[in-house]
Each structure stands twice: as structure tokens, then as C-alpha cells.
Amino acid sequence: MHVVAAVLRDARGRILLARRTAGRDLAGAWEFPGGKVEPGETALQALDRELHEELGIRVLGAEPLVAVPQAYPSKRIVLDVYSVTAFEGTPRGRERQALAWTPPEKLRDYPMPPADRPVVAALTSPARYLISPEPEEPAAWLGKLEKALKGGIRRVQLRARGLPARTLADLAMDARTRCHAAGAELLVNGEPGLAADLGLGLHLRSDQLMALQARPLPAGQLVGASCHDADELAQAERLGLDFAVLGPVRATESHPGATPLGWDRFAALREAVSLPIYALGGMRSADVATARRHGGQGVAGIRAFWPR
Ligand SMILES: Nc1nc2c([nH]c(=O)n2[C@H]2C[C@H](O)[C@@H](COP(=O)(O)OP(=O)(O)OP(=O)(O)O)O2)c(=O)[nH]1
Numbered sequence: 001m002h003v004v005a006a007v008l009r010d011a012r013g014r015i016l017l018a019r020r021t022a023g024r025d026l027a028g029a030w031e032f033p034g035g036k037v038e039p040g041e042t043a044l045q046a047l048d049r050e051l052h053e054e055l056g057i058r059v060l061g062a063e064p065l066v067a068v069p070q071a072y073p074s075k076r077i078v079l080d081v082y083s084v085t086a087f088e089g090t091p092r093g094r095e096r097q098a099l100a101w102t103p104p105e106k107l108r109d110y111p112m113p114p115a116d117r118p119v120v121a122a123l124t125s126p127a128r129y130l131i132s133p134e135p136e137e138p139a140a141w142l143g144k145l146e147k148a149l150k151g152g153i154r155r156v157q158l159r160a161r162g163l164p165a166r167t168l169a170d171l172a173m174d175a176r177t178r179c180h181a182a183g184a185e186l187l188v189n190g191e192p193g194l195a196a197d198l199g200l201g202l203h204l205r206s207d208q209l210m211a212l213q214a215r216p217l218p219a220g221q222l223v224g225a226s227c228h229d230a231d232e233l234a235q236a237e238r239l240g241l242d243f244a245v246l247g248p249v250r251a252t253e254s255h256p257g258a259t260p261l262g263w264d265r266f267a268a269l270r271e272a273v274s275l276p277i278y279a280l281g282g283m284r285s286a287d288v289a290t291a292r293r294h295g296g297q298g299v300a301g302i303r304a305f306w307p308r
């Protein structure tokens, strides 16, 4: 089932949510206004028709944001979401549904259907996730981190498996200063104690993920995990992690033996969970749009995002 939905903003940047009325599936949940595409319609025609029926407005311009494939108990949908860039009229609930203009950072407070979680993440969290290369020389490494932050990177994983614990802790503190000054999030790969001590996020290897019984850090302190298959994604969802990285989507030089998933498999794996998921493996910034078309949060990578 192809469902189109709209992100409508007011002059203050608030986003319109509508409450699903009683007697329908997912009744009471808050959603982005929209509905099913009818036979013979394009997505944009359906969006315009639905917003006219439900809100009394006409869509004058819209751009694709993210298309989320999602499996529900009795059906499979693709929630195809557009950012409306221009519209005519004043939205009102023509079907007796409640409406709420919501600041982006408050979207998480509204109970929404599972397919909407990746949409909220696409609206509020970074589309690119930088994984650092092994630091050889800390000063040079920090210089490159600063350059990446200047280039707009806002979520960073410090991955330094070869460093002794003390050196890693010092580097993490220096990286934290730089990331926080740039308004970027920092996660440390694999070291729960270090993340807890320094108030950093934590990125779990898949073997750590599978050994855990509960989320290792409180809500509000980011936890992500590296996943390769449906079982690992299901475990990340069960533990209530904030996001997953899934790959390799393409063949890469760093993992020549691994069989690439490809985008269709990426989308099929994402259907069963409602986690935000970054695509990994041979990704560049230009792949963000492709990832979003397959329901991804964006792309993760080392080489593409680390300055030379
Ligand atoms: N519009 C919308 N639908 C969503 C969202 N998230 C989500 O899981 N869905 C699901 C709920 C429904 O199963 C399906 C949309 O169908 P719908 O019931 O709204 O369709 P419609 O507007 O054409 O309404 P109807 O006449 O069939 O009642 O997609 C969302 O954010 N917006």
C-alpha cells in the first residue's frame, strides 16, 4: 500500500500533526496528514487530493523527504513523505480530527505509528554519520575532525580500537570539546565505561549488541549499533536503541569478502523495525537521497566524510 503524507510547516517552523480518529486502524495516533494513493494517481496528485480533503488546502510545491517501507501485522505500507514547500489556504480539520502545530524537538512526545519514527528522525537528526579512521597521530586527527565539523558533519563516531585506554580517554575528551562546540554529537565505539564517564554516546559492535539484555545507557545519551541482518536489527529495536547502521550496502575496499546487501535488501530489512537506519559501505554524501528513498536515515562512512 502506497501512502503519501506531508510535512507542513508554519512561519515559526512548527510542523502539523493530525490525530487519527476513532474507528480506523491506529486510532488515536498522531500522524502526518495524508492517505492512500488511488489507482492512476501520482504521489503528488494524491498528496494534493488528501490535503484538500483532510485540511482544505492545496499543495503548490513539495519535495521528497523519506519513503519508509513498514510491515504492520495485517499489511505492508510505504509511507512516502514530502516536505511541502508552498501551499494555499489555512489548514483546518475537515474530518473532525484534532490538529497540533508542533516544534520539531517536541515531535517525539506524540505517540505515532511505527512508520513515523524514521520520519521524525529524518526531520531532527543528522543525515550523515562520520565514522573516524584509526587515529595515528592525535593532533592531526583532531585537526581533521575540526575540518569535518566545518564541513557540516553533526554526528561522529570515535572509532579507535588500537589505542590504549588512557590515550583513548584523552582523545575522546578533546574530540568532545570540538564536537560540542560545533553542536555535533559524539559517540565512542565499543567502550560503555568511557561513554558513561564522559557523558558521550555509545556505538555498539554487533557482538556487544547481541550480548546485551538491556540498553546500556539512559535515554538521552545516544546509543547506536552496527547491524548486518534482521536478527541484529530486531535486537537493536528490542533494546530501545536510538539508531542502527546497516551494511555493507555496496562492496568496499575495507571489507572485500563481505557480500553487499544492495538497496532492495536494505529496504526489506528496514520494514520489520521502526529504527532510524544509516546505510554503510561505499557511501558518499550524494547517496543520502537514495538512502532516504529506501527508508534510511542517511549514510554512514569513513572515507567519504574524513578530510584528506
Ligand atoms: N496519513 C498517514 N498515514 C500513516 C502515517 N503513518 C502510518 O503508519 N500511516 C498508515 C496508517 C494507515 O494504515 C495508512 C494511511 O491510510 P489512511 O487510513 O490515512 O488513508 P486515507 O487517508 O486514504 O483514509 P481512509 O479514507 O482510508 O480512512 O498509513 C502517517 O504519518 N500519515
Ligand SMILES: [Mg+2]
Pocket: 033, 034, 035, 036, 050, 054
Ligand atoms: Mg488519511
